[in-house]
Each structure stands twice: as structure tokens, then as C-alpha cells.
Amino acid sequence: MAREPVTIGGVTVAPGTRATIDxxxxxxxxxxxxxxxxxxxxxxxxxxxxxxxxxxxxxELNGVxxxxxxxxxxxxxxxxxxxxxxxxxxxxxxxxxSRYLPDRRDLNRCFPGSETGSLAARLAHLFMREIxxxxxxxxxxxxxxxxxxxxxxxxxxxxxxETLQLARAFAAQVLLNSDLRDGSLRAAxxxxxxxxxxxxxxxxLRFDERCIRTGVAGVLGVLRELGMLRGRTGxxxxxxxxxxxxxYWVRSPGSGIVRMLRGLGDVVSRNDxxxxxxxxxxxxxxxxxxxxxxxxxxxxxxxxxxxxxALVHIARFPRGESGDGYAFDDAPDDDSAWLPEEPPIV
Numbered sequence: 438m439a440r441e442p443v444t445i446g447g448v449t450v451a452p453g454t455r456a457t458i459d460x461x462x463x464x465x466x467x468x469x470x471x472x473x474x475x476x477x478x479x480x481x482x483x484x485x486x487x488x489x490x491x492x493x494x495x496x497e498l499n500g501v502x503x504x505x506x507x508x509x510x511x512x513x514x515x516x517x518x519x520x521x522x523x524x525x526x527x528x529x530x531x532x533x534x535s536r537y538l539p540d541r542r543d544l545n546r547c548f549p550g551s552e553t554g555s556l557a558a559r560l561a562h563l564f565m566r567e568i569x570x571x572x573x574x575x576x577x578x579x580x581x582x583x584x585x586x587x588x589x590x591x592x593x594x595x596x597x598x599e600t601l602q603l604a605r606a607f608a609a610q611v612l613l614n615s616d617l618r619d620g621s622l623r624a625a626x627x628x629x630x631x632x633x634x635x636x637x638x639x640x641x642l643r644f645d646e647r648c649i650r651t652g653v654a655g656v657l658g659v660l661r662e663l664g665m666l667r668g669r670t671g672x673x674x675x676x677x678x679x680x681x682x683x684x685y686w687v688r689s690p691g692s693g694i695v696r697m698l699r700g701l702g703d704v705v706s707r708n709d710x711x712x713x714x715x716x717x718x719x720x721x722x723x724x725x726x727x728x729x730x731x732x733x734x735x736x737x738x739x740x741x742x743x744x745x746x747a748l749v750h751i752a753r754f755p756r757g758e759s760g761d762g763y764a765f766d767d768a769p770d771d772d773s774a775w776l777p778e779e780p781p782i783v
Contacts, residue, residue: 484518495530500578548625606662681752702765
């Protein structure tokens with residue numbers, strides 16, 4: 438039985454072909470049209486329909502490069518099912534190097550949106566209608582905010598067995614069980630029955646080579662787990678991920694100059710000194726300490742802090758478990774032989 442074509446934004450893509458489609462977002466106030474680009478890979482054989490998206494926050498750019506490398510992967514020629522790749526969801530935010538839309542709304546708090554609502558609500562509605570509806574699974578690529586970096590991690594509803602299986606297939610070293618946030622893409626897609634993973638890695642407005650490589654390997658790992666691609670080739674090394682049920686931010690106990698002493702991926706124990714804060718003259722100095730055992734999954738890169746600022750994000754170890762035996766690095770878990778050939782970004 439012949440496979441049916443797929444239609445996105447009124448454009449029909451035949452089985453065994455791929456196409457780039459521009460979803461119209463209307464016009465700028467200078468009369469120029471603006472659109473959200475979507476690349477569709479529609480396999481000859483049946484399989485899941487998966488979307489991968491980036492730049493829901495317009496200044497989070499690692500996912501844009503992950504998408505470019507993903508679409509250059511020769512393995513996609515044998516894809517089963519359908520892949521919808523959306524490298525820049527918040528196009529206006531990307532153009533302005535901004536996390537937000539021009540109306541200062543956070544798109545990731547505006548899903549599922551409304552056809553007649555705000556600019557953010559209309560964009561969210563378009564994405565849900567054209568991309569999410571009809572998909573079985575989704576991967577949303579993020580980074581930390583400006584001046585904050587995230588250790589490569591998957592955030593998902595890990596109590597769902599299928600979602601946990603896909604999170605493991607992504608092969609990030611940290612999996613964080615994350616509650617749904619009202620208005621988020623993950624919450625809206627979940628309400629439509631779409632299994633979602635959120636990949637967090639790196640810092641806004643910056644490329645990070647290892648975070649990008651981990652992301653490309655992770656997306657391909659999920660597609661293989663879903664049976665959309667053939668099994669891995671070459672040798673692979675599998676690591677058991679650290680699964681965290683909760684996390685917490687360590688906040689600045691005072692205002693001053695920050696000297697960070699621990700980095701992303703470091704295993705820390707309760708009362709370990711993470712950073713020191715001093716006044717500009719070095720006359721007063723305060724230690725910033727961990728409140729519980731865990732691994733650092735996020736941190737501020739800004740060497741200035743006001744009292745109460747979030748400095749270090751720590752994923753907790755389960756009660757009674759220590760960090761003994763854990764060693765974290767953010768290199769891709771799998772042999773790079775099946776990743777696209779790319780000169781590293783330096």
C-alpha cells in the first residue's frame with residue numbers, strides 16, 4: 438500500500454522526498470513578509486512523525502546548529518516516518534538577538550496559543566496547528582539564558598516509561614524529571630498526546646561545540662530508538678545516565694564580585710564551597726555553599742551578583758546516595774563515526 442504524502446502549510450510533500458516550507462507569519466511593519474522555515478523529510482516507509490525545534494527562545498542558538506548538522510546526516514536518506522525540523526521557531530526573537538518576542542512575551546509561556554490573540558499567542562497557535570498536530574513525538578532544543586550556561590541534560594516526564602526510554606536513548610549524562618509549566622510547548626504538546634523531550638545545553642547567543650555534538654548524537658539516538666533510522670554502526674560506549682528527581686538553585690548570600698570555584702558537571706557535597714563573593718576591595722568575603730549533594734547542571738557566568746541572584750543550579754542525588762563513582766563530562770556518549778563530518782567550532 439503506497440504511503441500518503443504529508444501536507445504542511447498547504448504544501449504537499451511526497452513520500453521519499455524532502456522540502457523546505459515557509460510558514461507565513463504575516464508582515465513586518467515595513468511591509469516585508471516574514472515566515473517560519475520548516476524542513477520536512479518524508480520517508481518512503483511508514484513510521485512515527487517527529488518534530489525537532491529550536492530557538493523557541495530567540496537567543497538560544499545551539500539548537501540552530503544542531504538542526505543544520507542533523508539535516509546534513511546521510512542516514513536521513515533511509516528515514517522511516519516523517520521528520521519536521523524547525524530551526525527558528527521564534528524568528529523575530531532570533532532577528533533581534535532576544536529571548537522574547539517584540540511584545541516582550543515569552544513564547545514558551547504562550548502555548549497552545551490563539552488564532553486571534555497576541556503576537557506570541559498567534560505564533561504558538563500556528564506552531565501547534567501546523568507542526569505539533571499529527572506528530573507522535575517532539576524534541577525541543579534549548580540553552581541557558583544570557584550569562585547562564587547549562588550542562589547538557591534532558592528534562593522530561595521520566596515517570597512515563599516510553600519517555601524515560603527515549604530520554605535514555607538521547608544519552609545525555611543527566612536526566613532531570615521536570616514538572617510541566619503552564620503555557621510551555623512541552624505542556625501543550627503533552628496535552629495532545631505527543632511525547633516530548635527538552636534538551637538544555639550551553640549558553641544563550643553562543644555556540645558550544647561539545648553541546649552541539651551531544652545534541653546531534655542525541656537526536657539521532659532518539660530517531661533510532663523510534664525505529665526511524667537503522668541501528669548504530671561502529672562501536673558505541675553506553676553510560677548509565679544520572680537521573681535526578683529534583684534540583685535547586687544556590688542563590689547569592691550577598692552582593693559583590695563573584696569568583697566561581699566549581700564548574701558544570703562537578704559533583705558536589707553539602708557545604709562544599711562553590712564560589713566566593715567579595716566587595717571590590719577584598720575587605721569582605723562570603724562563601725557560597727552547596728545545600729545538598731548533587732551535580733552542577735547550570736551556573737551563572739556573570740562575575741557580578743546582587744543578593745539573591747541565582748548562581749549555581751544543582752541536580753540532587755537521591756537521599757542516601759553520594760556522588761562516589763560519578764564522573765561527568767559533556768562529550769557525546771556514542772562513537773562519533775555516525776555523526777556528520779564537521780570541522781569543530783572553536
